[in-house]
Amino acid sequence: MKKYTNSGNKDTRSGFGEGLHEAGQANKNVVALCADLIGSLKMDAFKNEFPDRFFQVGIAEANMMGIAAGLTIGGKIPFTGTFANFSTGRVYDQIRQSIAYSGKNVKICASHAGLTLGEDGATHQILEDVGLMKMLPGMTVICPCDFNQTKAATLAIADFDGPVYLRFGRPKVANFTDPTEPFIIGKAQMLNEGTDVTIVANGHLVWKAIEAGELLATMGISSEIINMHTVKPLDEEAIIASAKKTGCVVTAEEHQRNGGLGDSVAQCLALNLPTPQEFVAVNDSFGESGTPEQLLEKYGLSSKAIVEAAQKVISRKKT
Template sequence: MLKDIQVAGQKDTRSGFGDGIYELGKKNPNVVALTADLAGSLKLNAFIKDFPDRFIQCGIAEANMIGIAAGLTIGGKIPFTTTFANFSTGRVYDQIRQSVAYSGKNVKICASHAGLTLGEDGATHQILEDIGMMKMLPGMTVIVPCDYNQTKAATIAIADHEGPVYLRFGRPVWPIFTKAGEKFEIGKAQYFSQGSDVAIFACGHMVWKAIEAGIILEEKGISTEVVNIHTIKPLDEEAVLTTLRKTKCAVTVEEHNIIGGLGDAIGQTAARHFPAPLEYVGTKDTFGESGKPLDLLKKYGLDTPDIVAAAEKAINRK
């Protein structure tokens, strides 16, 4: 039952990245961290202290950072670039496309402060298009973990994955509800409940909101399957279709524009293999604004009651 999921405190997912890359630094001498003047925000201080010869401060020169990272791979290094998600993608899209994706370089693009939950920094920093941008690049793996533990595990896992990766995480403290030390499997969906009436596919911070919604739905007698799609690409199509064939309707939930993100990935899969009623919870072709993270989720329709309402609407469309 979803109500039985244990919460082990709260911590920001960016700290999961910082602790993960520090663990990598201890066991893999080829791991190199690069940042664009945001070492503190990306929680790199422990890595810098113990591995100063494997840290490159690029300054406010994100495009140059991507170029340096691509070059480092030629010598067998595994570069992890770090900055805010807006600067990790929008500011350097050309460099990522040409020097990393097209060239097939083993660069790990690690992006914090994504989505509305960035909060007070406002629309200029709250990128809501990055999943779509990265998903469309051939050969790019796109990962959006759900809590501190999973972000740490995903950070460690991508070092062993050959090829470019986009890893997206965030700023606010958030419930920790996955198990510490649990192995992260790229491209493998994670189930938090089994259900037959409706499915909720979610990623990132919104997985916890999906669990909260699932608890409410279960209390209403609605059997709900909550699935964490932490890997947007490659999508676990087998899991998605197995769930859809069982529930025959679903909701997708993401801290991202519904155009181009997780919802589009699920929708394309359903359209090709098993058309079913889908409802989309995410931002609706809009930019964000300055505000407190939870207030912004409410204003833009990404809160727990919005997911409940979307699930009930999907069920009624069956």
């Protein structure tokens, strides 16, 4: 098992804030909008350096999505910032018609996604956003795994032409990816090559997958760990190649099982290489208040849950 070192816990939203600031410095067409959550989204640096390219819209997310769509008409590259719930469910029709169907180059940047928002509880812990966004034709959906990768992804989407949903979170989590590695949209990141089981994870669950891989190694199980940071377009080649090698797959994500990464992987395998698969995801349930770690444990998104899923799926392999 390849060794990964946590360079110090950091929040992915701060990676977004740094990436946005740098993207703004690199390209004067980058503009940003926020719905009364500048501090939470870490957008201060951008706002302070580029006040003329920053738009505070107030608590009015539908309007924010429409304004962002309009700003593209005139060559701007708008980044919207609010919580994941208010970036998707609240404004689905605005995104669908004014952004996705209209093919507008808007970057929908969503923080506080999933259970790890923690104590605020289920009203804010959206676990359906990836599904909502990946269903929209032409929408790119990205869930980076740590601070460094979120920053790199933010820079990458500024250079990409088309609507993007970028999902990140609030808690300080392990920061372990190489800060110099460029982010390639749609290209899975191979974290560990293995032979017995494939673990496909994204977002905060990638570090859990690495922890699980280490536990599995102590049991003599060799796991191949893939960071599927881009849910759409899905790197099907990487999934098929790995499933061919290991013969079984575990997916792990901080999202509903319905509509998430696991669904996308299952669809890919069903069409190309039917393979036993286990899902580490929230199973048709809302979240609740608690600390991020308590919630991940309670809703079955821990490294232990990934280990158990791996053991189970290995037992389902055709021999």
